[in-house]
Amino acid sequence: MRRILIREEYCMGCKLCEINCVAAQVETGNLIKVYRYVPELPEPNVIVEEHDYVTFALQCRNCDDPSCLKACMTGAMHRDPKTGAIRVNQEKCVGCWMCVMACPFGVIRRNTKEKKVASKCDLCADRGTPGCVEGCPNEALVLVEVRE
């Protein structure tokens, strides 16, 4: 299973992961094109937390025992059998946002721009390397393989 490892000691809080996450969710991928020409930009699914010099980028931890999955009444929140990542089925989601309430890390966001669904990191399942990892200039986010 691939996971994103957060290395707080090397995060400089530049927030390039956030903008790269947005770009990764849009088809063109190119930063300038994304920010200049895409009308409705999605929310970043990675959030840089800051307090004084402690900074780190946080995205879905894909918990072993996920609260969001338990809280979901429609079964939209599910574990991808192939990658082991937690994903949202946008068809089933009704936008009750119980997952947002339940997540202990606060990394699921209300998606107010399109429909009513929740927005969360899907480990860039359809992309090679996740956008945030690729865009990190200091390797504070790295992609690692973990055993099941």
Add this chain to the structure above:
Amino acid sequence: MRVCSYGANFYDENANRVYTENTKCVGCHFCEAICPTEAITVRKNDFDIRPLAHWTPEHLIGIMKQAETGGVLLTSMGNDRPYFSYFDRIVLNASQVTNPSIDPLREPMEIRTYIGRKEEKLEIEEDEDGTVKLKTEIAPQLKLEVPVMFTAMSYGSISLNAILSLARAARTVGTFFNTGEGGLPKELREFKDNMIVQVASGRFGVSADYLNAGSAVEIKIGQGAKPGIGGHLPGEKVTEPISETRMIPVGTDALSPAPHHDIYSIEDLRQLIYAIKEATRYEKPVGVKIAAVHNVAPIAAGAVRAGADYIVIDGIRGGTGAAPKITRDHVGIPIEFAVAVVDQRLREEGIRHMASIVVAGGIRNSADVIKAIALGADAVYIGTAALISLGCHLCQTCYLGKCNWGIATQDPKLTKRLNPEIGARRAANLLRAWAHEIKEILGGMGINAIESLRGNREVLRGVGLHEYELKLLGIKPAGEAW
């Protein structure tokens, strides 16, 4: 805007745009490097001071600053004055027809070298059953896989992440880094086999334990950027971890006196060298680092006779974390002359084998390394080049302690910008690349070992140099055959 530690970029809410305050920008290019869309360019600001030949803007600004503050002008990194770079006026030889060149990819090429005292002769004895044994006891040596080491930069002048980067690179490549005079942070203890510990005039953090923590001990008498003067780490920078390694109270000024107050002569130096050798049970080479000054050859010869196993000569272009500009720019001699005259002097006195020569101060590429070795060095030290590999853009403001690249700073917000894993990879890459180039050039000359290059001035020729300069360097002018 968020990343600039000097606050040069700022956001104006009313105008909803980012502005730049030009006077605050030091030109470190960090914002430029981190901008993902290449939207920032750091440019030279052509302000309106007449560029007169004698009264240059640099002099005018210096006078203006001093009229305002009444203080010494501080600066960092190496001399940036356009003094002659003799390295740039020396060219190398290559084989044609009469002596075959060597392809380093197909034939063995030895660039390993050893730093330390060599024996005058080797005696061997044969057992009854015919096994041959070495009778002579070999003095302790430092084994260098590449004839390039990382020079002394203290914890305090650079961040722990920067030192860790160099330490790991040194271990990967098989060379050495130097702790500088700032003592030994506990994170570096594991690098014993690739570490040289320094003893400077402040004696910060020096204990028997410290002397034995590395592979060699280096006594620092002077530094190329500021020969003849000491150092001063202001109390504000002596934080908890720095106080722990330097063994001084938090918040007190760390003063390195100009001389060692127990060394006023070569005889005194000998006492310290042997005190250290006793403390390390004669198991480690003890070196002496001096700045290249007018009298460098006799001083180096004296240091060798005092028992130094290697001599470091730091030239006028050597770098620093902080030094008075006037000293950095005007005191000392170019390293090319220094190494040539020291090598010559030691040979004349018949004591060249008693110590290795390490050259420091402004080594920019592998050609400089080769030229330095051909002029008589055993190996070189790099400091500025190593920091550039970690990200440094030579903005020359290390003394402010706000390095955006996380190198010359202790601010935890800034030091974490330098990931020692990336740093170690880059610094090691630099050494590997230079090693390849050195092999390539040696092969072209038809030489298959770096030891055959040392002091081999026949491979050098001077271009556009005066007769007396050629004589001092001990090389022939370009065009003159063997």
